[in-house]
């Protein structure tokens with residue numbers, strides 16, 4: 081057996097030239113988006129006022145397995161990819177585990193996360209279509225940052241609606257976006273009809289992702305030459321994020337490593353969907369017998385406590401309906417929830433795979449997540465994002481189980497980003513001011529009652 085280095089790098093020429101569309105190999109396809117007006121599956125014509133044409137085609141394509149990565153995007157990827165697959169030797173040592181732990185690190189770019197992989201693709205197609213700019217929402221700010229970088233690269237205007245609580249608590253994120261030329265508006269705002277309506281109904285609200293999405297969509301469809309872009313959940317985003325999984329697959333192959341457990345954090349499901357895509361294909365085709373595990377916060381448990389149903393993607397109910405594991409579009413995680421991953425729904429692709437039993441999901445309370453984050457930071461030298469730390473927590477749990485059983489399993493997890501802009505959350509944790517609010521069944525039921533009846 082070859083000695084495995086701390087970092088398995090691919091060469092530039094080994095980077096994937098194609099994105100992989102897992103839907104092409106799914107036996108049962110994810111449920112289509114539905115037009116809330118007609119109750120019928122959305123058509124390209126329904127989506128084109130909102131999204132760029134090429135992205136609409138990717139969104140609706142359940143059959144094409146490989147999409148060539150356009151050269152301009154490929155060249156941009158080369159600035160920060162391939163990303164390393166790291167063998168966590170130091171973590172293994174402190175855990176005293178026979179398991180082999182690997183993580184795919186996506187935090188090596190200024191946006192600090194995997195989101196740039198899709199941001200650059202979406203900005204490219206907007207430019208290609210001759211648009212003036214794009215609008216979007218951002219919660220914690222990683223997506224807004226990534227999109228600002230991508231838009232400045234292609235000289236596009238970028239309007240970001242940032243959830244008000246984050247706008248106020250994360251001034252540095254805001255300034256990074258403005259450095260790249262984006263305009264940042266706290267949401268809900270007075271600049272859109274839906275924002276004004278939400279403010280009238282809930283004066284003093286600190287906003288939510290669902291609400292910021294409604295504002296960004298309205299801003300796009302009411303401005304000439306603009307389209308809306310979204311950083312997760314959608315099929316097109318999982319397609320772009322497949323670069324994570326394809327690189328991981330190539331790196332593991334170099335050393336003949338077969339993964340036994342693949343773990344990723346799940347907010348809207350884009351990093352996890354990207355990471356697992358080639359492995360899930362092999363699993364579906366009976367070539368790989370690995371466990372695939374989604375990790376979500378106990379305070380926003382879409383997979384583990386949600387229902388699989390058609391729901392609105394946004395609070396203002398302007399977007400198509402998606403069939404997904406959801407907590408209801410009115411669900412807003414408790415204000416003390418610091419760890420990101422706060423979207424009420426989940427990618428329709430992952431929802432279908434989970435429903436068929438092809439993957440598992442666990443939820444973890446946030447103080448456990450920050451404990452794991454700190455443990456990891458102290459030995460592996462990377463300060464992880466709270467979101468990524470959900471995956472770290474479960475990777476550590478699995479490695480500790482291996483210590484009990486003596487099995488040398490190969491555990492692979494996605495380390496989606498760095499946590500430098502999350503120090504307020506780390507501060508709360510260090511000061512003992514963080515608690516684990518978990519929604520009650522009654523609260524969830526109230527939220528499920530708002531699901532649309534089809």
Ligand SMILES: *Cc1c(COP(=O)(O)O)cnc(C)c1O
Pocket residue numbers: 192193194195222223311312313345346347348349350351352420421465467468496497498
């Ligand atoms: C946005 C984000 C996530 C969660 O989003 P997914 O679409 O579920 O991948 C996870 N980690 C980081 C660092 C993020 O920025």
